[in-house]
Amino acid sequence: MTPFRIVVPASSANLGPGFDSLGLALSLYLTVDVSASDAWEIEQHSAYLPEQVDAYDHLIVSAARETAAHWHEQLPPCHLSMQSDIPLARGLGSSASAIVAGIELADRVCCLSLTADEKLQLGASIEGHPDNIAPAVMGGLVISAAADGVAERVLLPVPDVETVLAIPGEALTTEAARDVLPAVYTREQAASASAISNVLVAALAAGDYARAGRMMEQDLFHEPYRQAMLPHYETIRSEAGAHGAYGTVISGAGPAMISFLPEGKGDSLVSRLQDRLPDYQVMRLKPDPNGVLSS
Ligand SMILES: Nc1ncnc2c1ncn2[C@@H]1O[C@H](COP(=O)(O)OP(=O)(O)OP(=O)(O)O)[C@@H](O)[C@H]1O
Numbered sequence: 259m260t261p262f263r264i265v266v267p268a269s270s271a272n273l274g275p276g277f278d279s280l281g282l283a284l285s286l287y288l289t290v291d292v293s294a295s296d297a298w299e300i301e302q303h304s305a306y307l308p309e310q311v312d313a314y315d316h317l318i319v320s321a322a323r324e325t326a327a328h329w330h331e332q333l334p335p336c337h338l339s340m341q342s343d344i345p346l347a348r349g350l351g352s353s354a355s356a357i358v359a360g361i362e363l364a365d366r367v368c369c370l371s372l373t374a375d376e377k378l379q380l381g382a383s384i385e386g387h388p389d390n391i392a393p394a395v396m397g398g399l400v401i402s403a404a405a406d407g408v409a410e411r412v413l414l415p416v417p418d419v420e421t422v423l424a425i426p427g428e429a430l431t432t433e434a435a436r437d438v439l440p441a442v443y444t445r446e447q448a449a450s451a452s453a454i455s456n457v458l459v460a461a462l463a464a465g466d467y468a469r470a471g472r473m474m475e476q477d478l479f480h481e482p483y484r485q486a487m488l489p490h491y492e493t494i495r496s497e498a499g500a501h502g503a504y505g506t507v508i509s510g511a512g513p514a515m516i517s518f519l520p521e522g523k524g525d526s527l528v529s530r531l532q533d534r535l536p537d538y539q540v541m542r543l544k545p546d547p548n549g550v551l552s553s
């Protein structure tokens with residue numbers, strides 16, 4: 259096998275009201291170098307990778323094994339050397355990036371020639387929802403739904419914005435952040451929440467970022483229930499608004515928050531938030547237009 263490299267972007271899901279459906283790929287990456295080996299071997303070269311588990315059970319390897327098995331192929335063992343800039347369990351889609359890396363690995367090693375939709379379908383079934391998987395596979399801004407077991411998706415034009423991420427030191431797993439959500443919404447709540455989400459998607463499609471930002475900040479599906487877990491929620495929103503952000507929401511299941519700004523406005527917000535929240539990692543990121551790449 260000729261050695262190859264897989265690069266997968268991070269992603270931010272939800273964008274407020276697009277709960278479990280909207281996702282934007284971001285310019286922060288997981289990189290996996292793959293070469294032939296007699297047994298599964300994993301080298302990790304970054305703090306942003308989980309504690310070493312048995313190589314065979316590693317999320318990337320198990321996603322690769324599941325992909326090969328789905329297409330009735332045998333996956334030979336490989337040596338994997340990994341580097342990641344994506345913080346774990348902070349709302350930046352790290353698990354989706356790892357799953358997409360595993361699917362890409364099996365695609366290359368078993369010569370499957372999977373389409374982007376086949377990668378999305380399998381990734382969504384492993385992750386449980388398609389919102390981070392779709393942008394990790396396809397790049398840019400993707401609207402997706404698991405409709406009748408089939409992952410449907412529409413790519414919107416890559417938004418002409420930059421983002422600022424405010425990432426706290428403590429992790430919050432997606433599982434824990436889902437536990438605080440209501441099991442049931444009334445018809446009135448569901449109708450209002452989906453109307454806000456519909457206008458958000460239409461505004462993003464029209465490039466009307468000011469309206470999109472207003473809609474983002476009016477989510478009724480998850481933000482009202484999760485914000486109590488994020489001590490600086492209001493501070494980050496108001497600082498971002500004062501620095502020209504269109505809107506600020508919880509990134510994925512949190513605890514990171516993401517602000518959307520016009521090009522060129524991000525740096526001053528980064529400085530301000532880093533001053534006010536010295537324990538946070540604050541960074542400016544661009545949308546990633548490519549999704550997973552291997553070379
Ligand atoms: N590169 C990786 N290799 C192996 N496992 C990973 C990798 N990245 C993430 N994981 C696993 O995924 C877990 C984090 O998944 P979780 O869904 O809780 O958060 P997230 O994907 O970072 O954020 P969100 O889904 O809210 O955007 C990690 O604790 C780890 O178990």
Ligand SMILES: N[C@@H](CCO)C(=O)O
Pocket residue numbers: 271272277278279387389390432435436480510511
């Ligand atoms: N959409 C998920 C997180 C990302 O998959 C949630 O908000 O729980």
